[in-house]
Amino acid sequence: MDKFLWGSATSAYQCEGGWLEGNKGLSNWDDFCHSEKNNVNPVTGDVACDHYHRYEEDIRLLSEGGQNAYRFSICWTRILANSQSTVNQEGIAYYNRILDTCEKYGVEPLVTLYHYDMPVDLFKNGGWENRETVTAFIRYAKVCFENFGGRVKYWATINEPNYETYCCYGRGNYPPNVRDLSRRWKAMYHLLLASAGAIVEYRKLNYEGTIGLVSDSYSIESLVDNEQYREAMHNADLFYNRCVNDVAVYGEFPADFIEKLALDYDLSYMKKEDEEIFKKGTVDYLGINAYDRTLVKPYTSGETCMIANNTGDGVTKNSTIIKNWFELDEDPNTQKNAWGCELYPKSVYNLLLDLKDKYPNTPIIITENGLGYYDELVDGKVNDQYRIEFLNGFIDWIRQAQKEGCDVRGYFVWSTMDLYSWINGYKKRYGLVYIDYENDNKRIPKASYYWYKKKIEEELKNDE
Incomplete structure (x- = not known):
């Protein structure tokens, strides 16, 4: 890794559209969005922002905005329409x-192989709960490596094993829409095994490139410093961070994490023969999606329950109780957006110092950082000063962490342009470029787009 990567990011289902074009197969998200289960914000990614047809305009705008890197994901079902199909x-x-x-x-x-979307036949056969999906993913990954490996220097295997399974099997707001942590841990295990297996296959091909995994990670903090709160923080760190990051970097799960799981769950899907794959399939870098901190307090009472604010109504509260582990806390003195995301840029500094301590020899790329908001188009412009303030704070704290020895190699804003925000629909916007969905998906760079260009120029000068 040489030049610092200054870019922005998207994912296939969220931006491409073209859902029935180019011999593409159907994915789990195609299936979900066209079902009665899609009832919170009942829209689809059928068209999204039509990146499938307008990718050149989007990449040109990205480049004209001073960005030297673009993180995107490949749609699995554009490459293999289903688990048994030939290469498309x-x-x-x-x-x-x-x-x-x-x-x-x-x-x-920077190419991500899997960002939540898989062939619908695999999904209906158990998805990541089924070990067959691991084999299918490794086959798909090899096809991508063999076709694009000479052109791509930066690969990411899996996007957010924690957050995806948290939503699929904890909150139950992503397909398969269930609330069962035993199924969550099984799915996460297979996601991590698939990542390690793909990395092993990539290294066999001897391409000149680097490969990692993208982990949503959080600075775990508390408002009280005592033994009970520190134990809650430790448990939350295992639950959100180390269950993924330790495996990606060191090739093994934390011993105390496995001990806690074994108290409540059947772990027979964890096979002895997998240990060698995990050890061989460790990452060259760790991609970190950094948005906010996780504030916790000790578990008090009640059953495990995870509630998400997907409406942005300012009323529904994000809340989490993990029985015998921890509960989420809230700081009444910090600003939050309509979906309950705390606007606390220093969280990335605290996180990076923690990652440096735990994984001192592993480079970090900030693969996502952004702010969802109800952006308004006024007189043909979007003046998103709130996003500028948020992003600027994160970048400044990242640079401070670098000065203190954190090996950060890149920074990607989420997102390149407005896109489908999963269960949040289209009103929650993250993009540097506004998409006028009512006017042929017209692209309109926001104030943050121009600010980011200037910020990159300033940072490049500082690095000279």
């Missing part, structure tokens, strides 16, 4: 066109 050459050609366009505009691609 139209899908290969599409992603080669995206890579051509990145090359044309001097943009480094």
Whole structure:
């Protein structure tokens, strides 16, 4: 890794659209969004912001905004329509066109293999709860490596094993929409095994590149300093962070994490023969999606329950009780957005120092950081000063962490442009570029887009 990566990020289902084009197969999210279960914000990613047809405009805008890198994901079902299908050459050609366009505009691609979307036949056969999905993913990953490995220097295997399974099996707001932590841990185990297996296969091919995993990670903090609160913080760190990061970096689960799981769950899916794969499939770098801290307090009473604010109504509260582990706390003195995300940029500094302590030899790339908001188009412009303040604070704290020895190699804003925000729909916007969904998906750079260009220029000068 040489130049610092200054970029922004998207994912396939959230931005591409073209859901029935190019011999693409159906995914779990296609299935969910067209079902009665999609009842919170009942919209789909069928068109999204139409990146499938307008990728060149988006990558050109990204480059003109001073960004030298673009993180995007490959849609599994564009490459293999289902678990048994042959390679879809139209899908290969599409992603080669995206890579051509990145090359044309001097943009480094960071390519994620899996960002929540899988072939619907695998999903209906148990998804990540089924070990067969691990085999299918490794096959898919090899196809991608063999077709794009000579063109891509930065790979990420899996996006957010923690957050995806937290939503799928904890909150129950992502498909398969259940609340059962025993199923969560099984799915996460197979996600991590798939990542390690894909890394093993990548290294066999001897490409000149680097490969990692993307982990949503959190600075675990509390408002009280005593033994009970410190124990809650330790448990939350295992629950959100170390269950993924220790495996990615060291190739093994924390012993006390396994001990806690074994008290309540059947872990027979954890096979002895997997240990070698985990050890061989450790990451070259750790991608970190950093948005806010996790504030916790000791568990008091009640059953495990996770509630998400997906409406942005300012009324519904995010709340979490993990029985015998911890509960979420709330600081009444900090500002939050309508979805309950705390606007606390110093959290990334605290997180990076913790990661440096736990994984001192592992480079970090901030693969996502952003702020969801109800952006308004006024007189043809979006003046998102709140996002500028948020992002600027995060970048400044990242630079401070670098000065203190944290090996950070890149920073990606979520997101390149407005897109489908999973269960939150389209009103929650993250983009540096506004998408006018009512006017042929017109692209309108926001104030934050121009600020980010200037910020990158300033940072590059500081690095000289």
